[in-house]
Amino acid sequence: MFNIGNCTDCTTCGSCQQTPNVDxxxxxxxxxxxxxxxxxxxxxxxxxxxxxxxxxxDYSKCNRCLDCIDVCPIGIIKIQ
Structure with missing residues (x-):
């Protein structure tokens, strides 16, 4: 079971993945x-x-309202 308290953004557990890219x-x-x-x-x-x-x-469709961040149960969404 995924526990956000243990998340280090390592991207290796397979429950979720946040992969950084320059742009x-x-x-x-x-x-x-x-x-x-x-x-x-x-x-x-x-x-x-x-x-x-x-x-x-799809970040090209995102208007940066940040509503998704507020409702995400594991806090994985990052919008710049």
Whole structure:
């Protein structure tokens, strides 16, 4: 079971993954079931999509409202 208190952003546990990139970090999260994911439900711009069971974020669609950060149960979403 994933515990956010133990998260060091190492990207090796397989529960979620935050991969830094110089210009646009990508999100590849498998913590929530896509049908129940709060980030998908709260996003008014449809910036989140499901790719092979993982939730991904298209930063080009993101308006930086930060609502998804507020509802993420594991705090993995980072928007610059």
């Amino acid at each position: 646009t970090p990508t999100l590849f999260c498998m913590n929530c079931q896509p049908s129940e994911a709060p980030c998908i439900k709260v996003c008014e711009n449809d910036a989140f999509t499901v790719l092979g069971g993982a939730i991904t974020l």
